[in-house]
Amino acid sequence: MFMIAKYEDRLAFFKYKSGTIHFDMALDLCEYFQQNPYNVKNKIYDPLLISLYTIYAKPFKQKKEIRLEEKNIPEGYLEFHKRLIALRDKFSAHSDIDFEIPLTKSEFISMNEVTTFTTNGVSTFGISIFKPNAVFLDTIKELCTKLKISCEKEALTLWKKYYSGVKVPDGIMNVNISKLDGPLLVDHPSTSLKSAATFYSEIQTKKI
DSSP states (O other): OOOOBOHHHHHHHHHHHHHHHHHHHHHHHHHHHHHSOOOTTOTTHHHHHHHHHHHHHGGGSSOGGGOOOGGGSOTTOHHHHHHHHHHIIIIISSOOTTOEEESSSSOEEESSOEEEEEETTEEEEEEOOOOOOHHHHHHHHHHHHHHHHHHHHHHHHHHHHHHTTOOOOSSOEEEOOOSSSBOSEEEOGGGGSSOHHHHHHHHHHHTO
8 A cells, every 4th residue: 555645746746757758858859850960851850840849848838736837947048948938839839920030130030931932833832940050959958958857856756755665566557646635656547458559549539
């Protein structure tokens, strides 16, 4: 029998573990872009780039109880963080016609355009994509690394509080964010199904 965990601790553990995972995913994407310079023939480059801003921002876009806040941003990175959130809010997750980036103090370029390139009378259409340069990618990696380390530290403190010296059984479990009293981890709904394959088909049909 696992120890009953405070509701606030369970929410915090969810928040920091979710943050750790998402920042790790963002780091993987940054490394991919650094190892694979832009090539028009790489059809997954642009979709992955759009997902980078969404994945980075997700821990800050959860409901209030389980989201990271600006106070969690390391010193010196707040303005850069706000730029990433703007890219998520106005470009990758939503399309705001008025979203612009400055070219000079008086000139701006829209980041939500449908453009066309015509050659020999044949028109090809596309959309604007903000492609980060090497410095931008390095800064994202620095920020994500610091956030990941911070989240891991907070999550580990809570884990040790409830599971130090405790053997967790094999299988799939969920972080428990129910308002009802309970342990930090509870059995995953898939444990009542015959196989993991069934579990994934259930997710698709029930749209959980």
